[in-house]
Amino acid sequence: MGDQIQFIVEKLNQEPFRKSYNLISFDSLEPLQLLQLLSDVLGEIDPKHAVDVREELPEQTAKRMLNLLGILKYKPPGTVSDLSAFRQGLVTGSKAVIHPVLHWLLQRTNELRTRAYLARFLVKLEVPAEFLQDDTVADFNKQYEELMEAFKNLHKEHEQLKISGLSTAEIRRDISAMEEEKDQLAKRVERLKKRVETVQNHQRMLEIARQLRSEKEREESLAQQKQEQKSQLFHAEQRLQRAQVQLKEMQHVVADSKPESLMKKLEEEINFNSYLVTEKIPSEMESKKTSVYYLEKVVAEPAMTQADLTALESEVDEVNAQMNQLIEKRMITYEPTDSKFSMYRQQASIISRKKEAKAEELQAAKEELSSLERQREQKSSQAHQLGGSEILTEDEFKQYVNKLRSKNTTYKKKRLEIAEITAEYGILQRTEELLRQRHEAIQQHLQAIEEKKGISGYSYTQEELERVSAVKSEMDEMKGQTLDNMSEMVKKLNAMVTEKKASLAPVIKELRQLRQNCQELTQERDEKKIQYDSCVAGLETNRSALEQEVQGLLEECAQEESNYRYINCVKRNLEIQLQRAKEEMKAYVSPDPQERRRAVREQYTRIILDQENLGKKLREKQKVVRESHGSNMKQMKMWQDFEQLMECKRDCFLKQQNQAAIGQIIQEGGKDRLVL
Secondary structure: OHHHHHHHHHHHHOOOOOOOOOHHHHHOOOHHHHHHHHHHHHHHHOHHHOOOHHHOOHHHHHHHHHHHHHHOOOOOOOOHHHHHHHHHHHHHOOHHHHHHHHHHHHHOHHHHHHHHHHHHHHOOOOOOOOHHHOHHHHHHHHHHHHHHHHHHHHHHHHHHHHHOOOOHHHHHHHHHHHHHHHHHHHHHHHHHHHHHHOOOOHHHHHHHHHHHHHHHHHHHHHHHHHHHHHHHHHHHHHHHHHHHHHHHHHHHHHHHOOHHHHHHHHHHHHHHHHHHHHHHHHHHHHHHHHHHHHHHHHHHOOOOOHHHHHHHHHHHHHHHHHHHHHHHHHHHOOOHHHHHHHHHHHHHHHHHHHHHHHHHHHHHHHHHHHHHHHHHHHHHHHHHHOOOOOOOOHHHHHHHHHHHHHHHHHHHHHHHHHHHHHHHHHHHHHHHHHHHHHHHHHHHHHHHHHHHHOOOOHHHHHHHHHHHHHHHHHHHHHHHHHHHHHHHHHHHHHHHHHHHHHHHHHHHHHHHHHHHHHHHHHHHHHHHHHHHHHHHHHHHHHHHHHHHHHHHHHHHHHHHHHHHHHHHHHHHHHHHHHHHHHHHHHHHHOOOHHHHHOOHHHHHHHHHHHHHHHHHHHHHHHHHHHHOHHHHHHHHHHHHHHHHHHHHHHHHHHHHHHHHHHHHHHHHHHHHHHHO
16 A cells, blocks of 8 residues: 555656655645545546536535446456445545555556547447437438448558557668659750750650640540449449349239238238337336336435335335235135136236237347448348449359369469460570580680780670770661651650540549539538538527536535435434433433432432542542641651661661671782692
């Protein structure tokens, strides 16, 4: 516990709290100050809880803190009874409760801050199943869950980016490398510009090349759009096929069924719904109301002790015994007509129970079916968002398997061809190496012959001259062909531009139509969004008004409950005092002397008489002590003098014995000397 308090004090003295506590001052904090300190720590984790506890009721403070601790997943030690003690200690500001909570919070502040931030967006709002039957509410709930999942994904990506972030040194190295590359590209562009400036009409050619590049980019974008539209068309065709299959199935079902069977199904469904509305739901509501009434009654009652529980158990046992007696009497006065009625009643109760059980099973099956359908829709929407394809049918899956088999065979053929090419490449590499070795040997032999003849370097010079002449001829040919190539390139570019324009004309027409459709859909979406925003605003205002009303009623209920409990405690104290007064009066008025002795007045009277007698005895003893004080003091002085006299005699006797012993030792020493 001491280490725990020391850790809490150290953390509170640091940033961001800066409290300047020591162990003594922290341990001497009042309960209200401890609650305020806990509220400050919770406010550092979640800014919504940075409030002054003096401005709110204790019940509100405890409820607020318990909600946040539940979100942060704090687990108090102990069982259910300890949990109730924990709540009570949190209300009263007990040190035994608040110190462990502060220690747990200060150990993991950053982690809890993140958890509290995520809880603002990830604590799911539970919607009752009967409200989800409404399409609008179901759509809003689905959109709410999708946004929650999107937030989860974005938060995970954000955390991964924070973890995998590059360091400053790596960024600087990348920047320096990119700057060097930029300089190299600039130099290369300058060299190319200088080479191009010598050509005639280079500006026009550059403009044509720029147009070609822009047209290629446009072609790529149009091809991408075309591919996207093809995929959308493919998905739409798949949906159409599934819808057609479902339509055929429904038509088949309708064709096979008769009007009588359809009417029978409708009647069964109507009977089931009417049973739910008229019998099942009202009975469940009545049972819920009675349970709520009894729970409210239990809550309104004061805290019960073990004696109260034993008294209630005894009452329950008595009532059960009375019920058993009544049942036995009824069995004694048994009549045949009653037996028939009881048999019919038993059969009716059995049938009603079976009916209720089947209705519950049917309701559970319907709810499970609806939940499975919602899950299927959710999974399909997630697959669409992740770019996944639609669920394949049996024929489509067979086609897909056949494609995979054909691709597998093609892959195996290509793999064999690659192996053959690799083997041939190895052989050619070895041949090249052998020829290179042979060429080097011939060159060495040729150099030796040239040295013998005195013309060393002749072959190298001859090769250089041939190479230079070949390069010169190639350059001349390239210069002659440059203008022809450029003119041909310009013609080809013009032809390609016209061809691309002609091929892109129908695509552009389709694109215009698609743009018009997109504008119409965008306008429709804006209108729907305006309607949605207005609906959301109205619902939000209604919700806020209802929340304020509920909050006011809860506060009023808490205040009335506290007043009721206070008045009940005062009443109980007054009843106890009144009961004691009645018992005292009864004992005091009773003619029985034994009963009268039990009265508090008689007891206090006896105690007063005993104390008065004791006081008289003590005063008499004090008088005797005062009278004999002088003579006693003289006697004590005489005894002290006598004690001193005896001590002096004892000292003198001890000295005489010591001197006699010393003289005897001296006499014995002198005799020894005379003998010598």
